Amino acid sequence: MLSSHFVLGALLLASGSVVAQTGLAPKKYITLPLGAILPSGWLRDQLILQNNGLAGHEHEFYNYVSNTDWTGGTSAYSSLEEAGSYWFNAMVPSGILVNNQALNSKTQAFLDYVLSHQESDGWLGPEANTNKAKYLWGRYPFFFGAIQLTEVNPTLTDRVVTAMHKFVQLANTMLKNGQGLGDGGWAQTRWEDFVIALQWLYDYHPNGNEALLIDTMERLKWTGVPWEKVFSPDLFPKTATEGIRNPTGYGLSWHGVNMAEGLKALPATYRFTHNQSDLTAASQGWDLLFQYHGRPSGIYAADEYLAGLEAIRGTELCLVVETMFSGSYLYQVIGDLKFADRVERITYNALPATITGDMWSRQYLQQENQIASQNMNPNPFPNDGAYSNVFGLEPNYPCCTVNFPQGWPKFVTNSFLATPDNSNLVQLYLGPFSTTTTLASSNKVTVNVDTIYPFSDDLTVTINAAKAYTHYVRIPSWVVGGTIAINGATAKAVSPSNGLQAVPVAAGTTKFVLHLPAQITTESRPHGSVAVQRGPLHYAYDIPRTTTVLKTNSQQPLAKDLQFKAAGPWQYAIDPSTFKFVNTPPTNGTLPSPVFDSGKPPLSITVTACLINWPTAGDTFAASPPQSPACTGAKTTITLRPFGSTKLRIAEFPVMSA
Incomplete structure (x- = not known):
């Protein structure tokens, strides 16, 4: 049975009432091509x-993506419905940003193989x-990876663009015929990724296909x-949400990763509807999500599904990196400081917390209060396995x-x-970056950010510009008493507008x-x-x-499953009046490498605490x-x-009684 949403969309499409006013509304900010910004x-x-x-x-060894020529039954190519696309989307920027030639060769080979095996339709x-049945969703992350490669190597543009336009024609026909969506619901929740690729x-x-592109965007939405x-x-x-019926009729919309990707949907929709209500709803949804389920x-x-506020409930690693990407996109379209602030907080806390410092092992689920990482009995996760936080x-x-590898590079x-x-x-x-780009009027600009932020409060930014321009730098909402000193002048209080501090840059060198x-x-x-923050x-x-x-992988002994158990007390209550920053x-x-490992970051906070009676559920997780x-x-x-340097932790503390 077709949903009422689908039927309404079909009627609106037929009537033409959802046709965009004129093209796509511009984003507030545009991204730079892959390779223009580098980490340092x-x-x-x-x-x-x-x-x-x-x-x-x-x-080299993981069965979902391992194959030299991308042809075997378990190769990345034959897993293009998810694994291959995910891997490609993540590893393109991972290799480019640090000039890893081995990875760059692999991602190029993958692109070549996929494009050379495109079907005639x-x-x-x-x-x-x-x-085999053809479902649309698995191609969307592939398109993101292909787009990134064209930014690095423009000679690929004709091949990639031609293949994408050919696919769009087919996809549009499939959508008209109600095909390509029956993959269990993933295409119906993650349609916004395809819309963003179409908008690129x-x-x-556009190659003269503007009307078809807009029509396909509309059909994806409806x-x-x-x-x-x-x-x-x-x-x-x-x-x-366990035990609660989803009143929208779209049960998978409460799935954590679908939600993370869906955060991009309404700002993407706004670009072809021009409806401010789309942006209002997107901003509202972001606030609701973190009010009722935030950490x-x-x-x-x-x-698996939205899990409320309890400290022992889990957060999936896919969810972390997808929310980072969606938050960046939300800022680009809407320009609200809250999106950028949260992305930065997620990146410097939730992302490293769920991966070992050497990055050879990762969790499926992380917890705020995580007193063990083991096969859990009892299991606090109603929809995921007991092994999920190993x-x-x-x-x-x-x-x-x-x-997960898309997280750091896309940040x-x-x-x-x-x-x-x-x-x-x-x-x-904010962090150690450099960028080289050419702005309008052939204004070549190089920016170097010298800092160990977030492990320091100080950043030195050196800019070389061919011509004058305005350089805006975000001042996070948590800053108190921030200052800026430009070209050696006396430091003055920062005065951001909408979270951005304007710095006038003259031709030549500017340093602040x-x-x-x-x-x-x-x-x-x-x-x-x-x-504590x-x-x-x-x-x-x-x-x-x-x-x-x-467990140790038979082909790669560095890939291990690790169990962590507490080797000391953790049942502490604290006195918040005694915090001291160190x-x-x-x-x-x-900084030491890896910096996100026990005892490595140079910052800490001491606090007066005492042991209390704090029970566990079995021997696997802390009670409330x-x-x-x-x-x-x-x-x-x-x-x-x-938080990001801890693998077992207490992060939500009882307050000791007076």
Whole structure:
């Protein structure tokens, strides 16, 4: 039976009432091509670690993406319905940003193979020239990877654009005939990714197919989940969703990764509807999501489906990287500081927390209060397996193994933006980056950011420009008493507008120093507990742990499943009035590698604490934090570390009774 949403969409399409006013509405900011922005310092080291770890080697041994020529039954190509596309989308920027020639050769070979095996009717993927069912969704991440490669190597543009336009013609026909969507619901929830790829074609390579591109965008929306309905305050879930019927009729819309990708849907829709209501609903949905399911690490809880606020519920790694990407896109279309602030918080907390420092093992689910990483009995995750918080090659589902590598590189590639007229630059994310780009009127600009942020409050930005322009730099909402000193002048208080500090840049060299201090703050959490924040970093008690190797991959011994168990007490209540910030800068200005590992970051917070009675469920997870507990022992001082460096942790603390 067709949904009422689909029927309404069909009627509107037939009547022409949803045809765009004129083309696509512009985004507030535009992205720079892949390779124009590069990581430096500790951030470059993170990408090198990732490429030296599981992400950079899984194509050599992991059955979903391993094959030399992309032809075998378990190759990336024949997994194009998900695994191959995910891998390709992530590894294109992973290789380019640190000039990893081995990875670059692999991604180029993958692109060549896919394009050379396109079916005569336009279909891309292993279903070509077979009787296998053809579902649309698995191609969307592939398009993102292909687009990125054309940005690096423009000689690929004709091949990629021609193949995409040919596929669009087929996809449009399939949508008219109600085909390509019956993959269990993924195409109906993730249609926005295809819309964004179509908008790239429309913006840069329309080839006279503007009407077809717009029509396909509209059909994707009207045959997919109506995200404006999902984000309605009356229908949005206010608690964990197990046992609750989804009133929208689209059960998969409450799935965590679908939600993460769906956050992009309404800003993408706005570009062809020109309806401000789409942006209003997108912003509202973002706020509802984090109000009712958010975590102090910046992300939200969904152990398969939206999971409320309890500290032991899980967050999927795929969800983390997809939310980072969606938040960047939301900022590009809407321009609200809240999107960029949250993406930065997710990147510097939730992302590294769920991967080992050497990046050879990853979790499926992370927890705010995580006292063990093991096969859990009892299991706190109602829809995921008991093995889900183990660090390994493939705990629970395999999707995160091939998808997580997009997180760090896409954070880099979205860290600088240009204004729509390409006249000015926006330095959106703060960290060690450099960028070289040519703005309007042949204005070649190079920017170098010297910093160990977020492990320091200070950034030095050096700009060389052929001509004058305005350089905008984001000042996060958590900054208190921030200053800027331009070209050696006396430091002055920052004065951002809509979160952006304008810096006038003359031809030649401009240098400015930002000092962006923050206060220690607490966030109220369920059961009277609190979470601790300072600036972009969330702080947690790093529980000492023992490590047991549960499993080793037969082909790659570095790929191991690791069990962590607490090797010391963790049942602490704290006194928030006693926080002290400790900064121990690295002796030579260089952070240790990997920096997101126990005891490695130079920042910490000490606090008075005491042991309390805090029960567990079996021996696997902490019960809810007890409210206003009494101390069972003497007061002591504990040290809180950046959340991303902890693998077992308490991050939502009871407050000790007076």
